Amino acid sequence: MVWKIIWPLQACKLFLVILSLPQGRTSSVLTVNGNTENYVLDTPSGVQASLECAVQNHIREEELLWYREDGRVDLKTGNNINTSSVCVSSISEKDNGVRFTCKLQSNQTVSVSVMLNVTFPPLLSGNGFQTVEEDSDVRLVCNVKSNPQAQMTWYKNNSTLILEKDRHQIQETTESFQLSITKVKKSDNGTYTCMASSSLKTETMDFHLVVLDKVPVVPIEPIIAACVVVFLTLGFGLLARRKRIMKLCMKKKDRNSDTAL
Ligand SMILES: *[C@@H]1O[C@H](CO)[C@@H](O)[C@H](O)[C@H]1NC(C)=O
Numbered sequence: 485m486v487w488k489i490i491w492p493l494q495a496c497k498l499f500l501v502i503l504s505l506p507q508g509r510t511s512s513v514l515t516v517n518g519n520t521e522n523y524v525l526d527t528p529s530g531v532q533a534s535l536e537c538a539v540q541n542h543i544r545e546e547e548l549l550w551y552r553e554d555g556r557v558d559l560k561t562g563n564n565i566n567t568s569s570v571c572v573s574s575i576s577e578k579d580n581g582v583r584f585t586c587k588l589q590s591n592q593t594v595s596v597s598v599m600l601n602v603t604f605p606p607l608l609s610g611n612g613f614q615t616v617e618e619d620s621d622v623r624l625v626c627n628v629k630s631n632p633q634a635q636m637t638w639y640k641n642n643s644t645l646i647l648e649k650d651r652h653q654i655q656e657t658t659e660s661f662q663l664s665i666t667k668v669k670k671s672d673n674g675t676y677t678c679m680a681s682s683s684l685k686t687e688t689m690d691f692h693l694v695v696l697d698k699v700p701v702v703p704i705e706p707i708i709a710a711c712v713v714v715f716l717t718l719g720f721g722l723l724a725r726r727k728r729i730m731k732l733c734m735k736k737k738d739r740n741s742d743t744a745l
């Protein structure tokens with residue numbers, strides 16, 4: 485009874501093996517560090533990672549290829565037959581998200597990819613010293629890189645910044661944390677601290693904001709207008725008196741001639 489149930493299964497298996505034989509070989513499989521599927525490698529920055537690719541189920545010598553993203557990795561001779569290792573030395577945050585792929589030279593659709601998930605503490609940068617005139621607008625931009633993503637907060641004078649709805653605005657993207665202040669007041673002067681907290685570390689960066697007195701604007705246009713008015717008034721005044729001035733001159737001449745006579 486039991487035999488009868490098992491027998492058809494074995495017949496099936498045998499049939500499948502026979503079916504695959506005419507193709508010359510069973511399809512080869514690749515593994516990278518033991519993984520047969522694409523996977524994500526979590527790694528801290530600063531360390532090195534070794535990736536070993538191996539071909540399995542093969543009946544002949546197989547050449548292996550390694551790619552970093554779309555670029556071929558140069559492999560030393562011998563390090564590309566049946567097994568192949570690459571070493572990513574001193575992994576940095578720039579390697580985050582980079583994909584390494586091992587491919588079978590004879591059939592490049594057979595491949596296994598590894599994506600690096602490089603974890604690193606928050607890295608902050610920005611313009612730490614800014615001056616702004618009273619009444620104008622200013623934006624403090626705290627650039628942040630962090631994996632895992634950091635929780636961001638603005639502080640002013642060591643206490644949580646109290647946001648004024650109409651004057652303060654906070655914008656957060658994956659790469660920056662920004663504080664915009666409109667119509668800056670003298671009381672906005674001070675040190676603002678950008679704080680980034682991730683599960684790895686808390687980092688801060690100070691942004692010093694100096695609010696300058698509003699420079700009294702010299703009104704150029706009214707001055708020009710006033711000059712024009714004065715000039716025209718003088719001009720018309722001279723024109724109106726020209727006759728009298730000329731008369732005076734002539735009288736003088738007359739008088740002169742009188743005395744000459
Ligand atoms: C690669 O594997 C094939 C098949 O197993 C074997 O014949 C060959 O010697 C191997 N070559 C090397 C360099 O390991």
Ligand SMILES: *[C@@H]1O[C@H](CO)[C@@H](O)[C@H](O)[C@H]1NC(C)=O
Binds near residue numbers: 512591594
């Ligand atoms: C390449 O490998 C894929 C996946 O194993 C397989 O489906 C395909 O038939 C192979 N192509 C050739 C030309 O061997």
Ligand SMILES: *[C@@H]1O[C@H](CO)[C@@H](O)[C@H](O)[C@H]1NC(C)=O
Binds near residue numbers: 526601603631
């Ligand atoms: C990378 O690792 C971090 C920390 O372990 C994790 O939070 C994040 O989800 C991982 N990202 C990916 C794409 O796996």
Ligand SMILES: *[C@@H]1O[C@H](CO)[C@@H](O)[C@H](O)[C@H]1NC(C)=O
Binds near residue numbers: 641642675
């Ligand atoms: C903020 O606190 C730190 C340490 O707690 C101190 O050194 C610094 O002077 C303080 N800054 C201000 C503006 O209060």
Ligand SMILES: *[C@@H]1O[C@H](CO)[C@@H](O)[C@H](O)[C@H]1NC(C)=O
Binds near residue numbers: 641670673674675
């Ligand atoms: C805090 O900010 C105010 C302006 O709001 C400034 O006058 C003062 O010097 C800053 N420092 C401390 C320790 O309060």
Ligand SMILES: *[C@@H]1O[C@H](CO)[C@@H](O)[C@H](O)[C@H]1NC(C)=O
Binds near residue numbers: 673674675693694695
């Ligand atoms: C304005 O802020 C700067 C930077 O924090 C600080 O050095 C300066 O003393 C402050 N000036 C006044 C008048 O509060």
